[in-house]
Amino acid sequence: MDKSWKMGNGYIRFLVVLKSFLSEFLREFYDERIVxxxxxxxxxxxxxxxxxxxxxxxxxxxxxxxxEELMEAI
Structure with a gap:
């Protein structure tokens, strides 16, 4: 199973915040596997x-x- 984090079309500032979050809160899954x-x-x-x-x-x-009309259309 691929446990890579993929982020496309994202802003660099958000990527820095995301990497920080992942390294702090998901340490057991995150070890520089962001693509x-x-x-x-x-x-x-x-x-x-x-x-x-x-x-x-x-x-x-x-x-x-x-x-309701919108939900019906979807």
């Missing part, structure tokens, strides 16, 4: 290319006026 991906990494998944845009287009095809 840094450059911003806008081509390492994207099918969710990034198809599912999320399709979901967005489906939800916003027509306007929703209540939370």
């Amino acid at each position: 840094d991906f450059p911003p806008r990494s081509p390492d994207l998944t099918i969710l990034d290319y198809y599912v999320f845009p399709h979901l967005k287009n489906t939800i916003f095809k027509s306007s929703r006026h209540t939370v």
Whole structure:
């Protein structure tokens, strides 16, 4: 099982905070296993290319006026 931490498109300041948090609170799992991906990494998944845009287009095809209508669309 891969126990690597992967962070893509993240800000450097947040990465420093995240590394600090992981080293302090998850010491048994964290030993410099964070994998840094450059911003806008081509390492994207099918969710990034198809599912999320399709979901967005489906939800916003027509306007929703209540939370219930939005939940029904999702």
